[in-house]
Amino acid sequence: xxxxxxxxxxxxxxxxxxxxxxxxxxxxxxxxxxxxxxxxxxxxxxxxxxxxxxxxxxxxxxxxxxxxxxxxxxxxxxxxxxxxxxxxxxxxxxxxxxxxxxxxxxxxxxxxxxxxxxxxxxxxxxxxxxxxxxxxxxxxxxxxxxxxxxxxxxxxxxxxxxxxxxxxxxxxxxxxxxxxxxxxxxxxxxxxxxxxxxxxxxxxxxxxxxxxxxxxxxxxxxxxxxxxxxxxxxxxxxxxxxxxxxxxxxxxxxxxxxxxxxxxxxxxxxxxxxxxxxxxxxxxxxxxxxxxxxxxxxxxxxxxxxxxxxxxxxxxxxxxxxxxxxxxxxxxxxxxxxxxxxxxxxxxxxxx
Ligand SMILES: Nc1ncnc2c1ncn2[C@@H]1O[C@H](COP(=O)(O)OP(=O)(O)O)[C@@H](O)[C@H]1O
Ligand SMILES: [Mg+2]
Numbered sequence: 001x002x003x004x005x006x007x008x009x010x011x012x013x014x015x016x017x018x019x020x021x022x023x024x025x026x027x028x029x030x031x032x033x034x035x036x037x038x039x040x041x042x043x044x045x046x047x048x049x050x051x052x053x054x055x056x057x058x059x060x061x062x063x064x065x066x067x068x069x070x071x072x073x074x075x076x077x078x079x080x081x082x083x084x085x086x087x088x089x090x091x092x093x094x095x096x097x098x099x100x101x102x103x104x105x106x107x108x109x110x111x112x113x114x115x116x117x118x119x120x121x122x123x124x125x126x127x128x129x130x131x132x133x134x135x136x137x138x139x140x141x142x143x144x145x146x147x148x149x150x151x152x153x154x155x156x157x158x159x160x161x162x163x164x165x166x167x168x169x170x171x172x173x174x175x176x177x178x179x180x181x182x183x184x185x186x187x188x189x190x191x192x193x194x195x196x197x198x199x200x201x202x203x204x205x206x207x208x209x210x211x212x213x214x215x216x217x218x219x220x221x222x223x224x225x226x227x228x229x230x231x232x233x234x235x236x237x238x239x240x241x242x243x244x245x246x247x248x249x250x251x252x253x254x255x256x257x258x259x260x261x262x263x264x265x266x267x268x269x270x271x272x273x274x275x276x277x278x279x280x281x282x283x284x285x286x287x288x289x290x291x292x293x294x295x296x297x298x299x300x301x302x303x304x305x306x307x308x309x310x311x312x313x314x315x316x317x318x319x320x321x322x323x324x325x326x327x328x329x330x331x332x333x334x335x336x337x338x339x340x341x342x343x344x345x346x347x348x349x350x351x352x
């Protein structure tokens with residue numbers, strides 16, 4: 001019996017376009033002898049549609065213009081999603097065995113979608129509601145990791161509330177960390193709203209820009225070292241087979257370096273000694289357990305000589321043909337189809 005896999009893409013986050021490219025990779029690599037694939041796009045206003053057109057339109061994010069191939073979906077339900085039958089003019093239940101939410105960022109990777117599927121007992125690929133929410137929030141993730149003895153960059157958090165005293169917060173950070181410092185929205189991604197501040201003026205502008213993206217921010221001491229990312233897979237017994245390296249070839253790995261200028265280079269495996277790479281993989285598994293992950297995650301570190309510092313975690317990492325997560329998994333011997341089989345098996349096995 002084939003299983004029906006609902007592959008979700010798009011969404012309302014800043015990572016809508018990346019999600020479409022990721023989903024086209026997932027759809028084209030799912031084994032069609034094992035699965036019936038239903039692509040479900042979320043447009044930028046948040047509406048759900050099953051898309052029956054060409055895969056290329058998903059990849060290029062033009063699927064939403066192809067109106068003849070869009071079927072309205074009103075939401076999730078027990079056993080599947082409710083779709084519109086235009087001939088009979090009725091809503092009907094379209095059965096789904098497992099959901100693959102290839103959604104990055106807000107409203108997709110942050111626990112909201114995961115909570116919805118949990119309510120309806122629909123198995124889904126990736127971390128559960130709590131884990132997704134905690135991993136999305138950099139303050140929460142770092143706090144939990146520190147409690148488990150995992151090293152992270154020293155940081156201070158602030159909330160955009162009426163009593164917030166910017167002047168004393170700036171002074172505290174200057175005293176504790178010194179310039180340059182990183183200012184980040186607690187919940188964001190793709191480096192949106194992140195500033196590297198070298199002066200008090202840049203710092204104050206950085207706070208404004210972080211608060212434009214979230215009501216909570218964190219300021220971090222600058223950590224030197226290589227940017228090393230580890231791929232992790234599994235439920236109760238996670239395993240990281242490999243880590244890779246991103247060389248931004250820029251001041252830092254900001255939005256433009258990620259998506260515009262193309263100066264960054266990826267190295268798989270990472271250009272670090274074998275025993276350090278082993279320790280990074282074990283640290284990634286420790287982070288994964290500390291944050292209650294399931295299915296998959298990419299865990300990012302700064303590595304300087306022997307020092308390994310946790311930076312952040314992505315519970316639905318980029319899944320394009322050039323993305324680190326699938327490339328690291330393939331380097332360690334899996335095929336793209338085999339990786340997806342395993343993620344679906346883990347989704348069906350997970351106890352939510
Ligand atoms: N504490 C830090 N020290 C040095 N560089 C940092 C620090 N925090 C972030 N960066 C740089 O900023 C980039 C984006 O920060 P990150 O926390 O990974 O945010 P995002 O979730 O948007 O990817 C990192 O890849 C790195 O280049
Ligand atoms: Mg990052």
